[in-house]
Structures are given as structure tokens and as C-alpha cells.
Amino acid sequence: MKISTPERRNRSSRLSLVAMLAFAFAASFSATAVEPDCEKCKITYLVCLRNAPPLGHLVCSIQYSQCLAAHNCPASSP
Secondary structure, X not given: OOOOHHHHHHHXXXXXXXXXXXXXXXXXXXXXXXXXXXXXXXXXHHHHHHHXXXXXXXXXXXXXXXXXXXXXXXXXXX
């Protein structure tokens, strides 16, 4: 039995859609997996600020940015 061209396109479209959804799910799942590390960066930053001398906030900000980059967290202001 030979499949007609419109049916093939339909199957191909469905397969592409399923692949895209699987990729999007995997990407969102991996993005949420790093959140605890991102939260630790923020907590460390706040502790740094609490114990920083005057103008020590610059050092805390640099450390915070480095922590976010190390854990592939989205860039954000603390």
C-alpha cells in the first residue's frame, strides 16, 4: 500500500511537531535543574553584602555575576 503525498506531509509534520515538543520539554527540564544553584548564588551574594565593608558591594556583585555564569543561570540583578 502506497501512501499518498498529502498523508506523507501530514505524518512528517506530526513527527516534526513531536520532536520539537520533546526538545522543548527537555530544555525546560534542564533549565529548572539549575535553579537551586542559582538560588545559592543569590544567598551567597546577600551574605556577602551583610558582611561587606563600605564599598565592598562591588566585590559581592562581581562574585555574584561569576557564580551565575559558572552555573549557567540567567543573568539577573540581585
